[in-house]
Amino acid sequence: MMNSFLTVVFLLIWCNNIFAIAPPIILPTPQKCEVLTGKCPLSQIKNLKRFHDATIPAEGYRLKIEKKGVNIWCSDDSGYIYAKQTLKMLAFQYATIGYIPCLSIVDAPRIKWRSFMMDSGRQYQRVSTIKKYIDMMSILKFNRFHWHLTEGLGWRLEIKTYPKLTSIGAYVGKEKEQQGYYSHEDVQEIITYAKERAITVVPEIDIPGHAEAALNAYPHLGCFGEVPLVPKEGFTQHIFCAGKPETINFLKNVIDEVCDLFPSEYIHLGGDEAPKGNWDKCSDCQGRIKELGLKDSHDLQLWFSAEMAKHLKAKGRKAIFWGDVVYTNGYPLPDNTVIHWWNWRGHQDLAYRNAVKGGHSVIAGTNNYSYLNFPLSPWRGYHADRTFDIEDIYRSNPSNIKGGDSLLIGMSASLWTDYNVTESMIDRRLFPRIFALAQQMWSQTNDISFEQFYGNVKMLKPFFEKLNYEFGPGLKSEVPSNYSWE
Ligand SMILES: [Zn+2]
Known part of the structure; x- marks a missing residue:
């Protein structure tokens, strides 16, 4: 009984690893990048919504990739442009599997x-x-x-x-x-x-x-x-x-x-x-x-x-x-x-x-x-x-x-x-x-x-x-x- 229980546990871990997708890589490294549950089909990532948020520092952005599309918060055009550059880098990495994992990214520059x-x-x-x-x-x-x-x-x-x-x-x-x-x-x-x-x-x-x-x-x-x-x-x-x-x-x-x-x-x-x-x-x-x-x-x-x-x-x-x-x-x-x-x-x-x-x-x-x-x-x-x-x-x-x-x-x-x-x-x-x-x-x-x-x-x-x-x-x-x- 114990043995078959362990086998199931082992199989679950193994399956999880097999199907786990590679973690996102962004350079330069953002302040914070959190992988959320769910995935966004690549066909949906062009569905961009821009929101103004005056609390975000100049050139910075907050990016949320969700199942139905992408939301970007920024306080200026630069932040919006940089968010899109980050998105482009991500889209390339996941092009072969056809979706990006849902993500939340917070980012802003160290120096001006x-x-x-x-x-x-x-x-x-x-x-x-x-x-x-x-x-x-x-x-x-x-x-x-x-x-x-x-x-x-x-x-x-x-x-x-x-x-x-x-x-x-x-x-x-x-x-x-x-x-x-x-x-x-x-x-x-x-x-x-x-x-x-x-x-x-x-x-x-x-x-x-x-x-x-x-x-x-x-x-x-x-x-x-x-x-x-x-x-x-x-x-x-x-x-x-x-x-x-x-x-x-x-x-x-x-x-x-x-x-x-x-x-x-x-x-x-x-x-x-x-x-x-x-x-x-x-x-x-x-x-x-x-x-x-x-x-x-x-x-x-x-x-x-x-x-x-x-x-x-x-x-x-x-x-x-x-x-x-x-x-x-x-x-x-x-x-x-x-x-x-x-x-x-x-x-x-x-x-x-x-x-x-x-x-x-x-x-x-x-x-x-x-x-x-x-x-x-x-x-x-x-x-x-x-x-x-x-x-x-x-x-x-x-x-x-x-x-x-x-x-x-x-x-x-x-x-x-x-x-x-x-x-x-x-x-x-x-x-x-x-x-x-x-x-x-x-x-x-x-x-x-x-x-x-x-x-x-x-x-x-x-x-x-x-x-x-x-x-x-x-x-x-x-x-x-x-x-x-x-
Ligand atoms: Zn002279």
Whole structure:
């Protein structure tokens, strides 16, 4: 009697396991996901009902999958869009069995600034390629597309006031994918496409350095009126002159046109890697230093940055600068200045500390470990000390600060294209490592081990592959010895 009772119990457990469906996997991990009894046929999940709930935090949502359809509560459009992205991920996982288990999900972001940067300056990407990565950002719940549009190797943004910026500046690079620019129509199309996916496009005009392409178009804007050679890698001493009034006027006119085109509250004005060799020798720059009582050429960059930030402030906008601008103090930056902390390898947290000391908001995007152009194994100019894998990000990203200063507004991921990272190489640099960054930006769940997280990434790989994203290796130990990053 006892034996047959145990057999029945065993059979019940066994049957339950056989028919148990796989638990849902959502990345970035939501705050709460509870499996309820019952199931919702896939044919019913398009039956969406949206409800306004002012108590739900910005960009957050509550999602309930029920037998007859799906209810979404949110306080803004972003929350609704993110809820639908979550639903899409779930629908794929359960496509073969034809239904999703009934679920209740509560979700909201950990930090408010979650950006992904694409370097379209060194390498030009087609509009369709830009859209592909905007789609990726939306699925992974990024909310800002930081678009790096100017570089020594190419000025990519049409400026109608100064047509040579693109007619000359967009074609100074020699490689096939270094030719081209984005017209106002292209930009409008991308802004609209991004907005529909809860993403704001933040343009970057990098000044005063990385200016060789612009100075090929308008040489008189440099210190000595020379047409600079365009370096294949790195940067030269040829930067915009901060002493000449016509250069300052030119750049303010460019900023005016950028503001007319991009509704973003934030405009990125670069400011990184601006060597002062020419400024030290230029009579206009030295004259300005003397006239304003500045300390030296770095102080002149602070004045120059402050001048541009004030121009943006008058338009109700905020200026973002790379951390280089605050390595030393001096001329005060206005209160609409945000510092983008990047150079962990060279200066650790210097920019973060100095920005906070100056009362400026900070975006954390340290090169180790959020520059996804750095491969997992050495390639071209990326030597061993510029390689990292998904585990390095997950465990040791210095930008992933919990409970940091209240001025820390968010995090960034970046894809630079130096050493000619062309379109076909981008996917395998982003995937799967970008999941770790998305998780750190969005998820409020702290208790997931790396092993469990990476297991979830692997489970979702087919979903992203179906959307035409190609995965590279995730761990250094997974890189085959003959692996090609090209
Ligand atoms: Zn000068």
